[in-house]
Amino acid sequence: MDLNFSTEETAFRDEVRSWLRANLPQDLREKVEDYGHLSKDDLLRWHRILAKQGWVAPAWPKEWGGTGWNVVQRYIFDEELGYAGAPMIVPFGVTMCAAVLLRFGTEAQKKRFLPRIYNGDDFWCQGYSEPGSGSDLASLKTKAVRQGDHYLVNGQKIWTTLAHYADWIFCLVRTDPNVERRQEGISFLLMDMKTPGITVRPLMLMDGGHEVNEVFFDDVKVPVENLVHDEGKGWTVAKYLLGYERMNTGRIGESRRQLARLKQYASHMMSDARWRDRLSRVEVELTALEITNLRFLDRMRRTAQPPGADVSMLKIKGTEIQQGLTELMLDATDPAAADPLSEAVRKRYLSMRKTTIYAGSNEIQRNIIAKMTLGL
Amino acid sequence: MNFDYNEEQQLLADSVRRYLAKSYDFEARKKIVAGKGWSAEAWAQFAEMGLMGLPVSAEHGGFGGGAVDLMGVMEAFGEALVVEPYLPLVLATRLLKHSELLSGVVEGKTKLALAHNEKGARFSLDAVKTRASERGAGWVLEGEKAAVVGAPAADHLVVSARNDNGIALFLVDIGKVSLQAYRTMDEHRAADVMLRGAEAKRIEGGRKELEEAIDFGTALVCAEAVGAMKFACETTLEYLKTRKQFGVPIGAFQALQHRMVEMFISLEQARSMACLACSVVDGGASAAAIARAISAAKIKIADAARHVSQEAVQLHGGMGMTEELKVSHAFRRLTVLAREFGDADHHLARFAAL
Numbered sequence: 001m002d003l004n005f006s007t008e009e010t011a012f013r014d015e016v017r018s019w020l021r022a023n024l025p026q027d028l029r030e031k032v033e034d035y036g037h038l039s040k041d042d043l044l045r046w047h048r049i050l051a052k053q054g055w056v057a058p059a060w061p062k063e064w065g066g067t068g069w070n071v072v073q074r075y076i077f078d079e080e081l082g083y084a085g086a087p088m089i090v091p092f093g094v095t096m097c098a099a100v101l102l103r104f105g106t107e108a109q110k111k112r113f114l115p116r117i118y119n120g121d122d123f124w125c126q127g128y129s130e131p132g133s134g135s136d137l138a139s140l141k142t143k144a145v146r147q148g149d150h151y152l153v154n155g156q157k158i159w160t161t162l163a164h165y166a167d168w169i170f171c172l173v174r175t176d177p178n179v180e181r182r183q184e185g186i187s188f189l190l191m192d193m194k195t196p197g198i199t200v201r202p203l204m205l206m207d208g209g210h211e212v213n214e215v216f217f218d219d220v221k222v223p224v225e226n227l228v229h230d231e232g233k234g235w236t237v238a239k240y241l242l243g244y245e246r247m248n249t250g251r252i253g254e255s256r257r258q259l260a261r262l263k264q265y266a267s268h269m270m271s272d273a274r275w276r277d278r279l280s281r282v283e284v285e286l287t288a289l290e291i292t293n294l295r296f297l298d299r300m301r302r303t304a305q306p307p308g309a310d311v312s313m314l315k316i317k318g319t320e321i322q323q324g325l326t327e328l329m330l331d332a333t334d335p336a337a338a339d340p341l342s343e344a345v346r347k348r349y350l351s352m353r354k355t356t357i358y359a360g361s362n363e364i365q366r367n368i369i370a371k372m373t374l375g376l
Numbered sequence: 377m378n379f380d381y382n383e384e385q386q387l388l389a390d391s392v393r394r395y396l397a398k399s400y401d402f403e404a405r406k407k408i409v410a411g412k413g414w415s416a417e418a419w420a421q422f423a424e425m426g427l428m429g430l431p432v433s434a435e436h437g438g439f440g441g442g443a444v445d446l447m448g449v450m451e452a453f454g455e456a457l458v459v460e461p462y463l464p465l466v467l468a469t470r471l472l473k474h475s476e477l478l479s480g481v482v483e484g485k486t487k488l489a490l491a492h493n494e495k496g497a498r499f500s501l502d503a504v505k506t507r508a509s510e511r512g513a514g515w516v517l518e519g520e521k522a523a524v525v526g527a528p529a530a531d532h533l534v535v536s537a538r539n540d541n542g543i544a545l546f547l548v549d550i551g552k553v554s555l556q557a558y559r560t561m562d563e564h565r566a567a568d569v570m571l572r573g574a575e576a577k578r579i580e581g582g583r584k585e586l587e588e589a590i591d592f593g594t595a596l597v598c599a600e601a602v603g604a605m606k607f608a609c610e611t612t613l614e615y616l617k618t619r620k621q622f623g624v625p626i627g628a629f630q631a632l633q634h635r636m637v638e639m640f641i642s643l644e645q646a647r648s649m650a651c652l653a654c655s656v657v658d659g660g661a662s663a664a665a666i667a668r669a670i671s672a673a674k675i676k677i678a679d680a681a682r683h684v685s686q687e688a689v690q691l692h693g694g695m696g697m698t699e700e701l702k703v704s705h706a707f708r709r710l711t712v713l714a715r716e717f718g719d720a721d722h723h724l725a726r727f728a729a730l
Contacts, residue, residue: 001444002378003655009377072377270728277724281679284649284672284727291648298379313641363634370633374613374640 003291005076013076020084023049032085033261035344037209040123040165046087047094047120057094057118060102064110065118071300075248075293082253090162093117093124097170100188100237104229113168113190127157127171127191127215128238135364137172138183138235142217144173146224146231151175151189153197153220159358163200163213166193172234179232186234190226197221207350242360243306249359250318252290258325259283265341266332275331282324289317309372312365319355319362326352379651381448389448391425396456402702405457413565414460414529422462423484431469436478442658443592447599447650454603457702457709459564461526463596464489468534470589471545471581477532489526491533491548491569492586494519499718501543501587506571508537508544508578515539515546515578517571527567528557535569535576536586543583546576562712563705584663591670594717595653598677601713602650605643605680608688608706612636615692632691639684646680649673668730671723677713678720685710 005013028046031038050056058074060066069077081089089095098117101110116122133140142155153173163169169191176185191198197220202210229237262279269275296311330349333342356362370376381389400418408415422428430446432438439445446466453462468488469481480486497503506519517537527533533553535546552574555567616627616636626632653673656666685707689696696703718726 001381001447001651001655003652005377273725273728276728277721280724280727281675284675285645287652287672288645288648288676291652292644294377295379295644295648295651298377302380310640310644313644316641317645366634366637367630369637369640370630374633374636376613376616376627376633376636 003294005072009072009076012073013080016077016080017084019053020080020086023053024084024086025049028087029085032087033257034341035348038087040162043087043090043165044120044123047089050089051119056089056120057098059095060098060114060118064102064114072297075297078248079253079256082251082255083257084253085257090123092126092162092166092170093122093168096126096241097124097168097190100170100228100241103240104188104233104237108225109190109228122167123162123165125160125163125166125169125193125215127160127169129159130156131158135361137238138186140172140174140186142171142173143177144175144187144189144222146175149224151222151224151227153189153191153217153222155217157215157217158203158212160200160213160215161211163193163215164202164210169193169198169215170228172238175231175234183235184232186238187231188228188234188237189222190228191220191222195220195222205351205354207347209347209351249311249315250289250293251322252286252293252318255286255318255321255325258322258329259286262325262329262332265329269332275328278324279328282321282328285317285324286321289314289321292317309368312360312368315359316356316362316365322355323352381444385445385448388425388445389452392422392427392449392452393455395421395425396452396458400456400458402705405459405705409459409559409563412529413559413563418458418460419487420484422460423482427462428465428484429482431466432478432482433473436474437482438478443595443599443654444658446596447654450596450599451603451606451650454600454605454709454713455607457604457607457705461487461489461529461564463593463600464524464526464530466596467589467593468530468532470592471534471585472547472579474580475547477547486532487526487530488532488534489524489530490589491521491524491527492536492590493522493524495522497522499722501583501590504536504538504543506535506537508539508546508576510539511575515576517546517548517574517576519571521569521571523560523566524569525560525564525566527555527569528565533569534579535571537571537576541582543586545579545581545586547579548574548576552576560712562708564712587667590717591666592657594670594674595650595657597713597716598646598650598653598673601677601681601710602643602647604706604710604713605646605684608684608703608710609636609639609643611701611703611706612639612688612691615695619693635687635691639687642680642683646677646684649676664730668727671718671727671730674718674723675720675727678715678723681710681714685714 028042047056057065058067058069058077062068094117101113130140144151144153171189172186173189174185175187179185197218199216201214203212203214204210293314296307300307326349329345333345429438430441433440465488467490477486494503494505506517508515508517531550533548535548536543537546554570557567560566616632617625619626653670656669688703689707692703695701
């Protein structure tokens, strides 16, 4: 048993770390560290810096621009980005849509979309949730009717993150309302956001930020070549995607950075044993989560198997820790202070409540573990 | 990075587990508890498997093993709720680095325990009032040690006492002390130890070595607690799948499913910290880094032990309260392990001070 990274892994981490020190623009890092708003240009600038280095899509096959790193190296890379205060790599294109195209797309679809995703030419968003279909995603109603060489799409998506930046959206739509198993009537469609009939309406959240949207589809014509996998196989695609990138939901690196920041910012609170003990408990949970995450990686590497359903605990614990750190930061802030950092901390506290709701609420994650891991 | 046991560690853990499954089931344990509180046969088997020699250095006929070598054993002991005073032996052995007694320990003939705790100490290492004075070529001890686990079975005690230079360590023959023995809430045997001018032999080491031994013991407590939590989780999951109410297994109810998932997560988080604790005491980290990691681990273990044990009883309903089910015994053991060598509050204070 050895909890330390190997010499090679440590060298890799140091390489990533020193590259980040030299190449992560200071203004972007400061925005992230001060909980500032990242514009589309900010996100794309960072995306293109990584693309130029060849590191924007490590998980892709090498022929499409992947790095050939193993799971441990990919984990180290992700956590170093979080630790350094890099803007997030928007996952909808690079991580999600690309994973689907690589697994289910035709050669033509791969050639058409992957290079543009890699270079940051197309900004993607994800059309899954609907007003009546949140946790119960398979009940979705947005309808796509085949008419010759195109589908006619009508319906509505909600919680569509960064749809107002997006050039493209990938959507789950209902192509057959008459099947017995409702999952079988769902298909996976790619749509150009400029197509007539698509309307984006902002949903302002309680922190005052514009991050999510409603997206409306009124007689939107989508060419059939934008269907991924077979008609009616959308649920297979969605399930594949769900299991694909659950390994970096712990956000250990980012939480380590927040913890260090908190200790520095709240040094005046350390004499308060009640506050300090709360901080220590979050730190202990984070250490435990980091080791738990490494145990999952070690298992994946040894068995060469994809992660099991039990990795859902990384999302549950990771988000609880993120919220815990944010709440401690809020409590260390003078309630009367109106300086920019105090304001930003308050906004962040409001905003971070989303983490236990999004990407499959933590209750859904518990359902998954109960059913798949515990057999309940 | 590697979370596997090596082949030797795995073989040892497997053979201990096999023996316990065959000869140390809940019924067998009940008989031991109702008797003198430890089984000579089990002890001899443990010695046969090499457990007594594990913490002893090679020069005294042992294997010079570390915490990771013991981890699988402790986990198996935790699952089976073994009551034999093995942990007290390991601690005393760590402190008794050189002694003619050690060959008897390896053979399973000699039992040792560590008598350090005193009334009102609240886990403080320095709360030692027992006095040591030189007399002739040896020493005599005056004082009282409280709740010394394993003392009723021990042949010799390693005792902490204060002389003019601080805390020192002594070896005392059990015949030189008087014991008030009793059964603890988790069915182990402990004693209050009266040292009234007890003749003692000074052994190497003082406060620093004592702290090291207790940190080592804390790592083993973490491993044992993981075993007991594993049992508590598995038996509760089984109960949820078999107990029927309203015409369905109660595990069909989401209110219980989510609580079971939380128990499972606590177990995995605790296991991660036990890995950290056992690795760190074996490795070359600084004393402060070891102390910090051990306290972090014990905070998590204490919280998880409390959570898992309380939920295990709750999800068993009334049956969880009874003597009849092993789960209530696991509850008691976990309640003690959560506090062994310091509860969460103690380790929170230590963690923050480092």
